[in-house]
Amino acid sequence: PLLAPPFTTSDFAKMDRERQALLGFQAIDSFHVQTGGFPRPGVRVDADTVADLAKQFNSEVVTEDGVVLNTPLVDEVDVKLMRTMAYGAQGQLAPMASVVGSVVAQEALKGISGKFTPVNQFLVFDAEEVLPKIENEAGEVDEEEFAMQSTRYDGQVACLGKTMQEQLGKLSYFLVGAGAIGCEMLKNWAMMGVACGESGAVHCTDMDVIEKSNLNRQFLFRPADIQQLKATVACERAKEMNPALKINTYSTKVGPDTEDTFGDEFFESLDGVCNALDNVQARMYMDQRCVYFRKPLLESGTLGTKGNVQVVIPDVTESYGSSRDPPEKAIPICTLKNFPNAIEHTIQWARDDFEGTFKQSVEDAATYKDNAQKFLEGLRQQPTTAMATVESVKQLLGNDRPQTFQDCVKWARLRFQELFYNQIRQLLFNFPLDMTTSQGQPFWSGAKRPPTALEFDRNDQSHVDFVVAAARLRAINFEIAVPRKIEESAVLDVVSKMKIPEFAPKQGVKIATTEAEETGGGGRGGGGGEEDDDEADDNRQMSGFAKMLPPAASVSGVSVVPIEFDKDADAHIDYVTACSNLRASNYNIAHADKHNTKLIAGKIIPAIATSTSLVTGLVCLELYKLVQKKPLESFKNGFVNLALPFFGFSEPLKAPERTYKDQVWNLWSRFDIDGKTMTLAQFLEHFKSEYKLEVSMVSCGVAMIYSMFSPKSKAADRLAMTMADIVTKVAKVPVGEKQKYLMFEICCSDEDGEEVEAPSVRLALK
Secondary structure, eight states: OOSSOOBOOSOGGGGGGHHHHHHHHHHHHHHHHHHSSOOOTTOHHHHHHHHHHHHHHTSOEEOTTOOEEEOOSSSSOOHHHHHHHHHTTTOOOHHHHHHHHHHHHHHHHHHHHOOSOOOOSBOOOOOGGGSOOOBOTTSOBOHHHHOOOSSTTHHHHHHHOHHHHHHHHTOEEEEEOOSHHHHHHHHHHHHHTTTOSTTOEEEEEOOOBOOGGGGGTOTTOOGGGTTSBHHHHHHHHHHHHOTTOOEEEEOOOOSGGGTTTSOHHHHHTOSEEEEOOSOHHHHHHHHHHHHHHTOOEEEEEEEBTEEEEEEEOTTTBOOGGGSOOOOOOOOOHHHHHHOOOSHHHHHHHHHHHHIIIIIIHHHHHHHHHHOHHHHHHHHHTOTTTHHHHHHHHHHHHSTTSOOSHHHHHHHHHHHHHIIIIIHHHHHHHHSOTTOBOTTSOBSSOTTOOOOOOOOOOTTOHHHHHHHHHHHHHHHHHTTOOOOSSOOHHHHHHHHHTOOOOOOOOOTTOOOOOSHHHHHOOOOOOOOGGGHHHHHHHHHHHHHHHHHHSOOGGGGTTOOOOOOOOOTTOHHHHHHHHHHHHHHHHHTTOOOOOHHHHHHHHTTOOOBOHHHHHHHHHHHHHHHHHHHHTOOGGGOOEEEEETTTTEEEEEOOOBOOOEEETTEEEOTTOEEEEEOSSOBHHHHHHHHHHHHOOEEEEEEETTEEEEETTSOHHHHHHHHTSBHHHIIIIISOOOOOTTOOEEEEEEEEEOTTSOEEOOOEEEEEOO
């Protein structure tokens, strides 16, 4: 294969360098064989020797009897590339180890499992753009800059130099998330020496706690760490790897509500932000903060064997929010409730049933028994669901509430009857199987699967599983002792003695058949003259609800405990699996096993250690470039799939620009004004005199603070006020104690009256 080597291309912009790199590796290996060591970092004579060896390997070698032992791989050896490879031959970069190691590990898994496509012979990963300029214009190298000094960073210094190592140690970075990518990032940063200098700092935040399902891919966590804060544990483990690491941990969610913690001073102290998030909302927020504070952002994500990396460079590139995936399409409510056609629908329905039955209704009951007035006031805010809420609380706290585990079994059997028999019979009563639409088409056609009511069958394991799982959870709700081992024979014995009420269809029940019907509805009509009547109606209704419920004092001693769904709790997944599969049986949908149900119900994003390691390594390579302030063409956004395998890299897109006179603006542009005492009149005059712009409207957030169309008396009063006073006293926009700036949006036009799309305005308060 060395005579005509096939390659799996890792970067289509560097296809011409794959054979060159192979020559370089052969030459370095030959150097090692001949000298007993690798070329010394920064030593030109060693690098020249490697280049000469590469030329020898690029020649044709034929034996006397005509056997071809070697053929030229390239037309001309890239001598500069050979020297560059030689300079770093003794180097070791943690991010490169992450990238190459993840590929090798995935190939091993492919060999063991026979799953996915293997790499086609050779794969060369080339990240030369990470390296600093090693040779000066005369081709000389500062050997001292790359010399090893018996420190833990020698391998990195050999490639990047001492100056770069010092810069890494001084970095102040914000790592948002301490999950799979966050753990890998902390490991890499500890190995690289990020924030290990005197003035360096890593700030890591994650509000989540460690769950059992995290352990397969978040390698800093151990079973003993379950239910501890991710950020705290991850940072402690990173400190163990490198005690010099300066790190601050938080358990605070990033968002507008926490800007007192992560405010102006905090962001201004940063050199950049690295996202390790699992949701678009938080990513968008951090993207906005990075644009506002002009900080670089390293963004990444994984999905199974796939991964992506994006680098956002202030004033230069597009931001994360410039182009993103559309939001995930939600399942219509009417489909979930009445017309499921996929197992995902039944699992979501079962998950919602768990939430309503074992958590929400129990929380309502707890609120009522502890504070009946607060409960009734809450009903006023939910008029469409108030009656259902009262009925569920009445059932939970009434005389029929379970006292023993056998009572819980009886409740579970009745629950089976209601969910999988009665509700289906009612649906078919409303919409008979032979029903047609107004267009004459069969109602039960297309995505609407005709359901079948389930008769309880003691010989059907899925039926028994539901009763057992539901009884266990109901017992937990009422703090009733659950047998250590629930005997199915005992459960069936209780069930066999029950008399199940006959189904009788209800008249006048309206069932929504479209999303519009499900979400439609209206409040009371009428004008202001009916408000007193409405209030009287409300009071009468609340009085009626109070009479339906047992007196709060009589149930104050009843213990009810809501259950928070936990995807790692077997009892919870047992219920959702049984409930979902019975619902699937109603609609002739193939069942899902417990594992797949857990993935869907727990919204677990498939993640594997190999793709996480690969993506993190690529992010850290981009961090090297950011520290060195490399030009745009050096940076790489990446899209990879280890299963195929596919590697795609592209230069980040430049932010679109617009011009006005001699001004060039993009999404990073803004007007910075020192406005501690600036009045509105001075603000308007500033743009008129400095930029020839006539400002017609000014807003702060959602508050309009100036419009040229406002009444003159109102505008005159505000013109003399300072911008800060207008915002806080007139517009009532809250300003934090630590807030140093106010942001304004302006509408303006040029001297010819043409509208100009101007950047935002940042006004300094301090």
